[in-house]
Amino acid sequence: MKHCVVTTFHEAGYQQYGKRCIESFLIKWPDTVSMLVYPEKTSVSFSEPRLQLIDPLVALPKLQQFKSSYYDNPFANGTNPIVPEQTNNFRWDAYRFSNKVFAVTDAIRRCHGTFDQLIWLDADTVTHTVIPEEFLDKMAPNARQLAAYLNRRGYPECGWVGYNLNHPEILNFANRFEQIYLSGEFLTFKENHDSYIFWEIVQEMEQAKKATFKELGSRWQTGHIFIKSALGKYVDHLKGGRKIEGRSKERDTLSFTRKLPRFLKQSFSK
Numbered sequence: 001m002k003h004c005v006v007t008t009f010h011e012a013g014y015q016q017y018g019k020r021c022i023e024s025f026l027i028k029w030p031d032t033v034s035m036l037v038y039p040e041k042t043s044v045s046f047s048e049p050r051l052q053l054i055d056p057l058v059a060l061p062k063l064q065q066f067k068s069s070y071y072d073n074p075f076a077n078g079t080n081p082i083v084p085e086q087t088n089n090f091r092w093d094a095y096r097f098s099n100k101v102f103a104v105t106d107a108i109r110r111c112h113g114t115f116d117q118l119i120w121l122d123a124d125t126v127t128h129t130v131i132p133e134e135f136l137d138k139m140a141p142n143a144r145q146l147a148a149y150l151n152r153r154g155y156p157e158c159g160w161v162g163y164n165l166n167h168p169e170i171l172n173f174a175n176r177f178e179q180i181y182l183s184g185e186f187l188t189f190k191e192n193h194d195s196y197i198f199w200e201i202v203q204e205m206e207q208a209k210k211a212t213f214k215e216l217g218s219r220w221q222t223g224h225i226f227i228k229s230a231l232g233k234y235v236d237h238l239k240g241g242r243k244i245e246g247r248s249k250e251r252d253t254l255s256f257t258r259k260l261p262r263f264l265k266q267s268f269s270k
Helices: 009-028 061-070 093-112 132-140 170-182 196-209 262-269
Strands: 005-009 034-040 051-053 117-121 126-128 145-150 157-164 213-214 235-237
Touching: 005 009, 005 093, 009 034, 009 126, 034 093, 061 093, 061 117, 061 170, 093 117, 093 157, 093 170, 093 196, 117 235, 126 213, 145 170, 157 170, 157 235, 170 196
Parallel strands: 005 034, 005 117, 034 051, 145 213
Antiparallel strands: 117 157, 126 235, 145 157
16 A cells, blocks of 8 residues: 655644654654645755645645634634633634644645555654554555544544545545535534544444444543554654653553454554
8 A cells, every 4th residue: 555644733843743753754654655744834854755845825725714714713712612711622722723624635635546545643743663564554444444543432533544545435525524614614513623523524424324434442442542552552642741751651551452453453462
């Protein structure tokens, strides 16, 4: 399979974790894998053939349209619509996470027809162990699955999502993802960050029998599912204070392999 990776970050994020994400990617990922980077008003110091730097201000007019429409809407900028006194909450911060949404949809279209799998990788990840190409193949959705994601109890962890670029519904997925934000429909959902909207589309497509999906996590687990999954053998997701510490906490790594599907058990144990 042919794989490519996409990520995005702002200036502070680049300095704190994005630089480390790119550097570890270049060292630890197979040479055959490319990365698309959408830096938000940020100068990136890397210049490598495997990296494609894409300016969101130029390449993502729909993102700029969304930001122009909702930059001053409190319910798109962290305010709880049920308890308006509660602000700065990521669950209702569509404006912040829109950079990720429109980078993903643009990358799907750019890579469609050239690659088999597009992997969204949060920039606050670090690859600590060399990744075999066959592992990427194993984590990828199969021919009938539109995406592979880290499921857990409730909405998923979207620090890693593998998209099947050969699926007949992949472009419709990208259009739907964008339109939920551009139309303002995101304001009607219980939460409006990217992971919650992704989860709503997954359920919508499954119910309509338009697509199936591969689950990489565990329905019994909550919280920091990334490091507990098979992905944790190669990549660490530095959520929250872990960005400063540079690694996940010891309690994060407690194994749940006895509850994993067989194909993931095998990947985790190798």
